[in-house]
Amino acid sequence: MDAFLNQVFAGLATGGIYASVALALVMIYQATHLVNFAQGEIAMFSTYIAWTLIEAGMPYWGAFFLTVAIAFTLGVLIERIIVRPVEQAPVLSVVVVFIGLLVIFNSLAGWIYTYTIKVFPSPFPKEPVHVGTHFFSAHELGAVGVTLVVLALLYAFFRYTPLGLAMRAAAQNPESGRLVGIRVGWMLALGWGLAAAIGAIAGMMVAPTVYLDPNMMAGILLYAFAAALVGGIDSPGGAVLGGFIVGVLENLLGAYVIGNELKLSVALVLIIGVLVVRPSGLFGKIHVTRV
Amino acid sequence: MATLLEVSNLHAAYGPTRVLHGIDFVLEDGSITALLGANGAGKTTTLRALCAMVQTSGEIRFGGARIDGRATEDIVRLGIAHVPDGRGTFVNLSTEENLRLGAYVRKDKRAVEQDFERIYAYFPRLKERRHQQAGTLSGGEQQMLAVSRALMLRPRLLLLDEPSFGLAPLLVREIFDIMRAINQSEKVSILLVEQNAAMALDLADRAYLIETGRVVLSGSADEIKQNDAVRRSYLGY
Numbered sequence: 435m436d437a438f439l440n441q442v443f444a445g446l447a448t449g450g451i452y453a454s455v456a457l458a459l460v461m462i463y464q465a466t467h468l469v470n471f472a473q474g475e476i477a478m479f480s481t482y483i484a485w486t487l488i489e490a491g492m493p494y495w496g497a498f499f500l501t502v503a504i505a506f507t508l509g510v511l512i513e514r515i516i517v518r519p520v521e522q523a524p525v526l527s528v529v530v531v532f533i534g535l536l537v538i539f540n541s542l543a544g545w546i547y548t549y550t551i552k553v554f555p556s557p558f559p560k561e562p563v564h565v566g567t568h569f570f571s572a573h574e575l576g577a578v579g580v581t582l583v584v585l586a587l588l589y590a591f592f593r594y595t596p597l598g599l600a601m602r603a604a605a606q607n608p609e610s611g612r613l614v615g616i617r618v619g620w621m622l623a624l625g626w627g628l629a630a631a632i633g634a635i636a637g638m639m640v641a642p643t644v645y646l647d648p649n650m651m652a653g654i655l656l657y658a659f660a661a662a663l664v665g666g667i668d669s670p671g672g673a674v675l676g677g678f679i680v681g682v683l684e685n686l687l688g689a690y691v692i693g694n695e696l697k698l699s700v701a702l703v704l705i706i707g708v709l710v711v712r713p714s715g716l717f718g719k720i721h722v723t724r725v
Numbered sequence: 726m727a728t729l730l731e732v733s734n735l736h737a738a739y740g741p742t743r744v745l746h747g748i749d750f751v752l753e754d755g756s757i758t759a760l761l762g763a764n765g766a767g768k769t770t771t772l773r774a775l776c777a778m779v780q781t782s783g784e785i786r787f788g789g790a791r792i793d794g795r796a797t798e799d800i801v802r803l804g805i806a807h808v809p810d811g812r813g814t815f816v817n818l819s820t821e822e823n824l825r826l827g828a829y830v831r832k833d834k835r836a837v838e839q840d841f842e843r844i845y846a847y848f849p850r851l852k853e854r855r856h857q858q859a860g861t862l863s864g865g866e867q868q869m870l871a872v873s874r875a876l877m878l879r880p881r882l883l884l885l886d887e888p889s890f891g892l893a894p895l896l897v898r899e900i901f902d903i904m905r906a907i908n909q910s911e912k913v914s915i916l917l918v919e920q921n922a923a924m925a926l927d928l929a930d931r932a933y934l935i936e937t938g939r940v941v942l943s944g945s946a947d948e949i950k951q952n953d954a955v956r957r958s959y960l961g962y
Contacts, residue, residue, distance in 0.1 A: 596825075599822055599825060603822075606815055607816075609778070610815060612796075612797040612798055612801075613797065613813060614801060614878070615802055616798065616826075616829060
């Protein structure tokens with residue numbers, strides 16, 4: 435029973451990471467109707483920035499917040515400089531741009547930092563936390579906590595602030611957005627910035643467990659994509675729930691059914707399964723087009 | 726009366742397709758002016774041109790200053806509210822959020838809160854449905870919402886694109902009555918685009934008739950009503 439609970443909890447901890455990255459994917463998807471394949475690599479690269487800052491002697495949380503700010507700026511710049519010019523281009527061109535970004539960030543990280551894996555510190559204590567008769571890893575508890583705080587802040591931002599409302603409006607109906615005076619282009623850039631910032635936090639939370647290397651986020655992006663699909667690619671709440679579901683499912687199946695080596699196939703099976711059985715996911719909207 | 730809006734030699738095109746071929750009209754401050762014409766004459770395009778939603782050439786002056794060439798978002802900030810063709814509802818947001826967006830560029834936050842009550846007094850149905858997703862409102866309610874969203878800007882000029890489209894005649898009358906009330910009590914000038922010429926001429930002070938991208942007739946609403954050609958082609962008697 436103890437082992438089972440620990441597996442579930444570890445699943446929730448990684449699930450939180452998937453939930454964050456899935457949410458970042460959904461945010462870009464809602465605005466552009468495209469999946470940003472470079473999302474994971476931007477997160478990975480941001481984590482390297484954090485690593486550099488920490489190595490340079492900066493305290494962990496200082497590096498953490500500075501990295502979030504840098505990632506946000508990076509996201510905004512990518513939208514303004516690289517994505518904006520292809521806004522009106524055919525879908526395939528934009529997808530190629532996203533894949534190009536993926537390769538660029540991956541190679542850039544390898545070039546600057548080499549492909550040797552690095553240890554990334556956790557801000558949480560090494561000793562396990564004692565809850566009742568159970569022991570939980572402090573880092574996993576902390577990562578879940580950070581994820582929940584990020585999600586709550588995002589929810590409050592989109593739900594209760596004028597800027598959050600404007601961003602939702604711009605993503606939904608850009609033309610009407612302009613007619614009420616929203617600077618739609620900047621809302622898109624802001625969305626990219628937020629997505630990159632969320633990704634950076636996810637990267638910093640997962641790096642202590644999986645170690646830091648340029649391919650760190652490749653598997654995670656797959657799980658996050660599966661999570662977003664399970665929840666419904668256009669539903670932020672669904673993406674978060676999907677993240678936790680995928681995290682727990684992956685861990686339990688890995689521990690008890692198919693073994694750790696085949697874990698990643700869970701994500702692939704989920705992706706194909708959802709697309710075949712229920713393409714709109716748990717909470718997504720079913721799109722009907724009149725012809 | 727002072728001129729609020731002055732349009733001269735306005736051309737507009739969607740890509741290679743030219744739709745307006747040099748339109749001229751003026752709108753007096755405080756008036757209701759109607760643009761009439763058949764389907765495809767260029768009425769909607771004229772409104773879209775005023776808000777920089779199509780490529781244009783020619784001159785558009787609002788309150789004496791040129792606004793052609795400025796971005797849609799900036800034109801809104803001058804006090805021009807546009808109720809677009811198809812209503813432009815934010816369907817996944819609540820009624821109240823839709824209204825709040827209408828006041829997005831306003832800085833007087835306290836007055837905005839009061840304006841919610843002002844709007845709900847005109848359209849009590851919207852108050853009942855304020856927490857409902859706007860996409861689930863009926864067509865008439867969405868039209869009320871579109872007009873209300875525009876009014877939340879506290880505009881100097883309201884551009885209305887086919888407010889009667891797809892609505893029951895009784896509802897159209899209600900909306901037109903409210904438009905008249907808003908025009909008179911709040912001094913909002915209105916530029917109205919309508920296919921329903923009879924109703925538009927009852928409401929408007931002046932009217933322009935547009936055919937294939939050109940103004941072919943203009944005058945006071947009464948003069949236009951008396952015009953034989955208009956009577957035969959647009960009023961049907």
